[in-house]
Amino acid sequence: MRKKVIAGNWKMNKLLNEAEDFVTDVKGDVPSFDQVETVVVAPFTHLHPLVQKAAGSDVKIGAQNMYHEDSGAFTGEVSPEMLKDIGVDYVVLGHSERRELFAETDESVNKKVHASFKHNLTPIVCVGESDEQREADQASEVVEAQVKKALEGLTNEQVQDVIIAYEPIWAIGTGKTATAEDANAMCAHIRNVVKSYANEEAANRLRVQYGGSVKPANVEELLGQSDIDGALVGGASLKADSFLQLVEAGKHE
């Protein structure tokens, strides 16, 4: 059985004191790491203080992006080595907002995935189709191409530690959620795509999250599906009480 991962992607929200208060509020109430992985994915400026706030608790901290090189003349970028150095454990890669607004490509995501393994960061790789692509019946192939490129060149040992977040773009921040059945079908498709080039065991261990308007009211149905192993949550992760409800729903005994 795959352990669920509930990750709150704050995007560009919260000032430092609000972020610290949030972690202080939730850290005593989240289930143990053995029951569910709880990740707060925060802006770069907040990462180090949040790692310190979360120390000794079951809350892990993730970054929203990074560059693929260790160091050098890359003004404005943050390296995987820097993230690891301050105690960050996860990194979200290829979010649709980064693909759309900041020219992130499947190639750059693949480089970053390799860099995350070099520095022992767990990558949360985002994939998902647009409204137009879904309307044109291209969702499966779009997602398949994104997954194949993102994971290109990984070993089976690495593949099993990847987290893929299936986030249909039309469901992000819109209040529209994919039906639990549709979301599950795409998550199962993703696992089958992985099986076509990694071994069965690695593909069965890899976790696939759903993201897009996940909230306390729909999380249980989504997480109850056979191939949905967690959630990547924007809006509903910003308040401590709703975030805790989401994490609680991911818990197994």
Ligand SMILES: O=C(CO)COP(=O)(O)O
């Ligand atoms: O983009 C998302 C998480 O990465 C989803 O955002 P919402 O939960 O606000 O729809």
